[in-house]
Amino acid sequence: QVQLVESGGGLVQAGGSLRLSCAASGRTISMYAMGWFRQAPGKEREFVAAISSSGGRNIYAESMKSRFTISRDNAKSTVYLQMNSLKPEDTAVYYCAADRNNWPSSAIYEYDYWGRGTQVTVSS
DSSP: OEEEEEEOOEEEETTOOEEEEEEEEESOOTTSEEEEEEEOTTSOOEEEEEEOTTSOOEEEOGGGTTTEEEEEEGGGTEEEEEEOSOOGGGOEEEEEEEESSSSOOOOGGGOOEEOOOEEEEEEO
């Protein structure tokens, strides 16, 4: 089992930045691909970014590609999401997830473990 805990969310003005962290415990995540997803009120959960187990390959949702950066530190069992130039439409609960495959995926069904999420609110 892998337990994931997100942190770093909060309230920020449009144009600002936040850095989300996802701390893993239980099994080591060094063999897992990791992903970030988000869910806004009344909307489906959507893919944000994912990173391979080694950190050598990243993928992003097209609308976030130029503003968000995913990274990981396997020694610390932590995954990060740096979010810049935030917009009100980025307001959502952000979830971290772990995939037992080591290649990044944008498909929700690929992920085996999920955190409880952290709220990000961007004011205009």
